[in-house]
Amino acid sequence: MSRDRIDERTATLNRLNDRLFKFIFASEHHKDILIRFLNSVLGEDRQIEDLDYMDREFDPFLEDGKISHFDVRARGRDGRIFHVEVQVAKEPHIFKRSLFYVMNSYVTQIRQGDSYGALHPVIFVGILNFELLEDKPQSYHSVHRLLDTETYRCYCEDIELHYLEIPKLKKLRKTPQTGLERMLSYMGGIGGVEGLKQLASRDADIERILKLEEMFVTDPQQWVGYLMRERAQTDYEHSLSEQLREAKERGLQDGLQQGLQQGLQQGLRTAREEMARNLSARGLAMDIIVETTGLSEEEIRGIVS
Template sequence: MEKIKDINRLNDVFFKSLLGSKERKNLTLNFLNSILNKDEDSYFVDINFLDKERLPDIETGKVPELDILAKLNDGTLINVEIQVTKQEYFSKRSLYYWSRLYAYQLNKGQNYDELKQTITINLLNFNYLPYKTCHNSYHVYNDKTQDMLIDDLELHFIELNKFKLSDIRKLRQAENWIAYFSPKCTDEQREAIAMNNPVIKE
């Protein structure tokens, strides 16, 4: 059978089909555990995809247009977004989406200690942050001591155009996935990555 080449992996439909389907949740779990650098003791082992259309709406408020929304086995809420077109205020948009998800967890009468960590992962096909590194993450820290106040907020920005492919055999798990989505990575290079990574091969 002839192999399908030149797939646009940043296509919205393809992306949601690949990582937003319960039939392929093993791929999504591998992607999340890799990007979030989870070790064996903290691996996410199950995922439940949520209905993106059922987010409680604020009357006359702006409605988030989510790509992938899911709850993990420990209750963590996760939102994965793909963004192709450059947006000047994307960090504000990302924080707005995060805040809506965080508030989404509680119903009337529930206690604040029931709130779970909420994570947003943004895959960007444009340069946005003033850093050379392609993957940057953000939390809430004390300005003086750098101690984390709470780990409930976690935002990731992955700028695919900044990814530099070096020795394929030495790629870390997260780098395998970044390379897979990066427009700079050729089909031949992806095939080489797949030889060393069963999940990417799948």
């Protein structure tokens, strides 16, 4: 692939795309990047030295159609469990859903008869492409723990939720000073191509990530998966907008969720079928098309025949 073509693709990348995010942050080959990111979230006094990746529980597009999910699950060598999630669309129950999944990981650490002392902290890190806490416009990083309502002390540190609001960092228009600000600026593409070049000149990890992006955009399977994720997200947003409009006109709140899910599923199905046609036309092997689209071989043959 030519240099111009590579530059064209990387210049327009959505760095919160599920496929790209996992390529960068969920790979054993460069897990030090994830460790660096988590340490920048935790602060200097609670650093992790190493971690192991755990199985991810959800794939939002090819499983249940949800647009929020755990992109990375990892366990530090000290036992702490980390959930890292990218969420691009605002939902009304984000705190409850985050807490639900974190508590699920917490309680499933032990079995009947095991000591409660074997439980390790679970730390959730949400990377949000929307503003969550409107009453804190100057704060893009919020931390939520269990606190005593009288002393405001944290006597139990086992549950911790971090929310990182990228749009707020964009609005602050500040030169990234900390490692966390530089990493979030990369994820949000703040400053465009020139902004990323400046970040890379000041941060060796960002420079390395940009080189990994070049590997990503030149890998046919990764690139096709990326495009499919982008198309699915676009279809979801269109379905969401249309269904909200119709629900508002009808005034039927109870029918909103069902309509959203139906619209999303139809949009995802259409995107997957179109992707199957394109991949087949390019001569890709059937097993790659099956893996990329999530369709069965029989379905694909029916689509391209």
